[in-house]
Amino acid sequence: MLNDPQHYVTGVLNRDRLTLARTITLIESTHPNHQQLAQTIVDRLLPYTGRGIRIGITGVPGAGKSTYIERFGTMLTGLGHRVAVLAIDPSSSRSGGSILGDKTRMERLAVDPNAFIRPSPSGGTLGGVGRKTRETMLVCEAAGYDVVIIETVGVGQSETTVASMVDFFLVLMIAGAGDELQGMKKGVLEVADAIVINKADGDNLLRAEIAQKEYQTALHMRMANSPNWCPPVLTCSAVEGKGIDKIWETILDHRDKLTVSGEMAEKRKTQALDWMAFLIDEGLRHWFYTSPHVREALPTLRRNVEENKTSPTAAADSLLAFLYTRNGR
Amino acid sequence: MAQHPQLPKWTEIAEKQMKGKSVETLSWMTPEGIKVKPLYTAEDLEGMESANTLPGMAPYVRGPMATMYTGRPWTIRQYAGFSTAKESNAFYHKALAAGQKGLSVAFDLATHRGYDSDHPRVAGDIGKAGVAIDSVEDMKILFNGIPLDQMSVSMTMNGAVIPILAGYIVAAEEQGVAHDKLEGTIQNDILKEYLTRNTYIYPPTPSMRVISDIMAYCSREMPKYNTISISGYHMMEAGANSVLQTAFTLADGVEYVKAALKSGMDVDTFAPRLSFFFGIGMNFFMDIAMLRAARFLWYRLMSQFNPKNAKSSMLRTHCQTSGWSLTEQDPHNNIIRTTLEAMTAALGGTQSLHTNSFDEAIGLPTDFSARIARNTQIIIQEESQICHVIDPLGGSYYLESLTNSIINESQKIIDEINELGGMAKAIESGMPKMRIEESAARKQARIDQGLDVIVGVNKYKLANEKIDFEVREVPATVRDEQIARIKEIKASRDNVAVERALADLTNAAKNGGNLLEAALPAVRARATVGEISTAMESVFGRFVATTRCISGAYSSEYTGDNNAVTAIKQRTNVFLEKQGRRPRLLVTKMGQDGHDRGFKVVASAYADLGFDVDISPMFQTPEEAAKMAIENDVHLVGASSLAAGHKSLIPALIEELKKIGGGEILVVAGGIIPPGDYDFLYKAGVKAIFGPGTPIPESADKTLALLEEKYLQ
Numbered sequence A: 001m002l003n004d005p006q007h008y009v010t011g012v013l014n015r016d017r018l019t020l021a022r023t024i025t026l027i028e029s030t031h032p033n034h035q036q037l038a039q040t041i042v043d044r045l046l047p048y049t050g051r052g053i054r055i056g057i058t059g060v061p062g063a064g065k066s067t068y069i070e071r072f073g074t075m076l077t078g079l080g081h082r083v084a085v086l087a088i089d090p091s092s093s094r095s096g097g098s099i100l101g102d103k104t105r106m107e108r109l110a111v112d113p114n115a116f117i118r119p120s121p122s123g124g125t126l127g128g129v130g131r132k133t134r135e136t137m138l139v140c141e142a143a144g145y146d147v148v149i150i151e152t153v154g155v156g157q158s159e160t161t162v163a164s165m166v167d168f169f170l171v172l173m174i175a176g177a178g179d180e181l182q183g184m185k186k187g188v189l190e191v192a193d194a195i196v197i198n199k200a201d202g203d204n205l206l207r208a209e210i211a212q213k214e215y216q217t218a219l220h221m222r223m224a225n226s227p228n229w230c231p232p233v234l235t236c237s238a239v240e241g242k243g244i245d246k247i248w249e250t251i252l253d254h255r256d257k258l259t260v261s262g263e264m265a266e267k268r269k270t271q272a273l274d275w276m277a278f279l280i281d282e283g284l285r286h287w288f289y290t291s292p293h294v295r296e297a298l299p300t301l302r303r304n305v306e307e308n309k310t311s312p313t314a315a316a317d318s319l320l321a322f323l324y325t326r327n328g329r
Numbered sequence B: 001m002a003q004h005p006q007l008p009k010w011t012e013i014a015e016k017q018m019k020g021k022s023v024e025t026l027s028w029m030t031p032e033g034i035k036v037k038p039l040y041t042a043e044d045l046e047g048m049e050s051a052n053t054l055p056g057m058a059p060y061v062r063g064p065m066a067t068m069y070t071g072r073p074w075t076i077r078q079y080a081g082f083s084t085a086k087e088s089n090a091f092y093h094k095a096l097a098a099g100q101k102g103l104s105v106a107f108d109l110a111t112h113r114g115y116d117s118d119h120p121r122v123a124g125d126i127g128k129a130g131v132a133i134d135s136v137e138d139m140k141i142l143f144n145g146i147p148l149d150q151m152s153v154s155m156t157m158n159g160a161v162i163p164i165l166a167g168y169i170v171a172a173e174e175q176g177v178a179h180d181k182l183e184g185t186i187q188n189d190i191l192k193e194y195l196t197r198n199t200y201i202y203p204p205t206p207s208m209r210v211i212s213d214i215m216a217y218c219s220r221e222m223p224k225y226n227t228i229s230i231s232g233y234h235m236m237e238a239g240a241n242s243v244l245q246t247a248f249t250l251a252d253g254v255e256y257v258k259a260a261l262k263s264g265m266d267v268d269t270f271a272p273r274l275s276f277f278f279g280i281g282m283n284f285f286m287d288i289a290m291l292r293a294a295r296f297l298w299y300r301l302m303s304q305f306n307p308k309n310a311k312s313s314m315l316r317t318h319c320q321t322s323g324w325s326l327t328e329q330d331p332h333n334n335i336i337r338t339t340l341e342a343m344t345a346a347l348g349g350t351q352s353l354h355t356n357s358f359d360e361a362i363g364l365p366t367d368f369s370a371r372i373a374r375n376t377q378i379i380i381q382e383e384s385q386i387c388h389v390i391d392p393l394g395g396s397y398y399l400e401s402l403t404n405s406i407i408n409e410s411q412k413i414i415d416e417i418n419e420l421g422g423m424a425k426a427i428e429s430g431m432p433k434m435r436i437e438e439s440a441a442r443k444q445a446r447i448d449q450g451l452d453v454i455v456g457v458n459k460y461k462l463a464n465e466k467i468d469f470e471v472r473e474v475p476a477t478v479r480d481e482q483i484a485r486i487k488e489i490k491a492s493r494d495n496v497a498v499e500r501a502l503a504d505l506t507n508a509a510k511n512g513g514n515l516l517e518a519a520l521p522a523v524r525a526r527a528t529v530g531e532i533s534t535a536m537e538s539v540f541g542r543f544v545a546t547t548r549c550i551s552g553a554y555s556s557e558y559t560g561d562n563n564a565v566t567a568i569k570q571r572t573n574v575f576l577e578k579q580g581r582r583p584r585l586l587v588t589k590m591g592q593d594g595h596d597r598g599f600k601v602v603a604s605a606y607a608d609l610g611f612d613v614d615i616s617p618m619f620q621t622p623e624e625a626a627k628m629a630i631e632n633d634v635h636l637v638g639a640s641s642l643a644a645g646h647k648s649l650i651p652a653l654i655e656e657l658k659k660i661g662g663g664e665i666l667v668v669a670g671g672i673i674p675p676g677d678y679d680f681l682y683k684a685g686v687k688a689i690f691g692p693g694t695p696i697p698e699s700a701d702k703t704l705a706l707l708e709e710k711y712l713q
């Protein structure tokens, strides 16, 4: 790994695929040196970001996210866009590695010169997904990708994290599975900008249309979270390529409406502030838990709480008290 | 009959011999999940529907024919084909002179996938693992001097079935042979291609139509021709155990029957021409029982369609010994393995058999190895005297019990498939593929732990491997020869007539009409295999597979503590700590080779060992694989090759990586690569080569060592 940040900055701005890929590796790295380097690179690239359309796509495993992105992405490159896809695989556990097979379902997009697809193992850290994906998205924008798509499986918390960093959050559903809403947290629907029932083809067409009605009703019952946008429920078939263009129109429509009303700018501002708050939270935790005093005191305190010798409140207070004494480090 | 009166006594004696341990502990759980006891008695056969039946009579457990081998032994049918039509033709002539009865043609992967030899995607595949056929001119050379009205010809073709079968028909026409004289089989079993070998062209729905069209045309024009060979072989090779092989194959069969009925045919017009193709592995009694169970089940399954003709529910099958069971290590042992498997097929009552050559884990069969393979069968037939009695193992307590267990276990899976709405739907759901891959990963884990013994691989290994026999290679000139002939044909034919015939074919694809019939004029006008495939592809589209990989199956079979595995896990963790990420590798398959077992087992096992594993789509060009390696920023690429394309594809990958700035990325290779080519590949920059049967911990250890050397110094 080269250590000169400018090398990466220049490479990314020159749209060099190799450098972009390596920059993402630095962002994803858990190594402190890499993280520092990545930070510098991202900071220098920041002025060149923000011009892309950011789309998050979530759905239960097998909903057809990758197949959908294959269609959607090739349609977009066909329209002259440059498309980056970040596929997060949360299935990996801490102990093992991951199988990253998303590109096998994005065969055409994977070889498209105007597309960049990067599957990432999340390595079991959810907070990590947030930070790394966000920075990766920015770097992709700086490399001239004007549509960035983030694929994430809707089973954990990762999807709300993703929702908080994109302009448009699309939830892909399939008909027929009644328990689906349970598998997928209700909260996801609350942040959805559109729900799309995929696999509306063959024998499944009718069921997809029924599901569409059901979700429409369900959506009507909840509070709108934007004065300018009422999330539609659409159907599509990723395999047959039907309904894909309609979804793009919807995304553009959303963008127009929110831009005109100023909501988009607000949204990005809020996201940036949320992001800062998140980073502060994370930084504080990190600082707190890695400080010598806490590291030393914590095991004993934990034991005392376990054995009922100290109350949880008292234990927490005694540790937090240390926050106020400035000689903690 | 109740328990044998002396059984308690036997138990007592046996347990005394075992120093007090219970005889229960001698039971063995097979990979199929069937419990095998140490002793079977008459009691085990009580009330068993499949025991005590007669051959040639329903339910055909003991064989489809009344006299079986006592009348005529099975047909020795060796599958062969390589490089050019001319070379293959010479090979056929030799084999026929040496006692072989039927012909069985192997095509190269470009042909399977409907590409002409001059197509840029298939540069590495021409003439490898089968013969290259681009037009009826090649077909005529292939059968030169072989009268097609007297020779039963079997063709392993599933993807490009229309141009190939049409080519065969037209080649016969031009020999002066009428359609109704043609005898043989076309594999034409597309469903299993979506499961295992991936040599399809179109999506499932139009592919099923192709099959129905072939059945309809042949039942009318070629009454002696078997229109399909419903194949379990490739499932076994992909890792399916015997129960999975039985269940999935028969379920495929039912799906074809339903498709034909739906297209308006009467069951008795086509069902007698359905044939099967089973793979025979090293579990001797299991696979004898498998063939018997399959016949029973097919009879049972067909009865739902109320056939009038007894032949409609009679399962006739071809068998092939397992290529997967052959080892690159100490390869002469393969002769013994093949002999055992051939015995299995014979005792199971097969109608025809292919025995593999012992060098197939190393290269293409030579005249020498092909002779040994052929003679394996001839010696069983003519020296061993086993053909004098029908189903000689019938009535064996053990074998009948095993037969019954396979019937019951397979039926359960078939029921499950029915619940999913039949095999086509089941395949869509991914269920059969997952089961097969899981079975394969478990098998690999058992081998790597030494629980399944493979002599020369995980036990009794040779200190020095030495190849002391000739290895056949495909000359590099094959592609040029083929391209030259395509040019010649395109220059000499009536291109207007070709265009018209192709337009008619496209029209039939779009608006209905028998596709085989519609393809014949195009073939006669000298349209190429690629042109004919494309004419239909323009309507049907080309199918893109979904690759899914299971994780956890490998390590879950890895029970007990295993130092090798634990050590590797630790090392990948150290790598993560020092490098900030896990060792990341891309496993890829380039060219048209769709055998994805090895590559998937490796992917899922390596992930279990702590690597991050990217898998590429299948059928990659070196350029595509390189782009993916760069984009995903992997440390290493593992290229899997099972179809002889390694010498062109892998060096091309390395060149491409260098060209686009990924020169740092290490490349290793795995699969069937003749040891004679190792040096060539090392010189081209390949860092390590893993032959078939390399235990995963061993290859992972070496791979990791390469990365540690490069990154952790």
Ligand SMILES: Nc1nc2c(ncn2[C@@H]2O[C@H](COP(=O)(O)OP(=O)(O)OP(=O)(O)O)[C@@H](O)[C@H]2O)c(=O)[nH]1
Pocket (backbone or CB within 6 Å): A059, A060, A061, A062, A063, A064, A065, A066, A067, A068, A105, A153, A198, A199, A200, A201, A236, A237, A238, A239, A240, B428, B546
């Ligand atoms: N019939 C039909 N099948 C589809 C459609 N979209 C996807 N599929 C199939 O559904 C399966 C899963 O598709 P993927 O694209 O891998 O789904 P995914 O949501 O990305 O899955 P994970 O990444 O594993 O969570 C595949 O077998 C697809 O072929 C569709 O529109 N119609």
Ligand SMILES: [Mg+2]
Pocket (backbone or CB within 6 Å): A065, A066, A067, A102, A105, A151
């Ligand atoms: Mg996916």
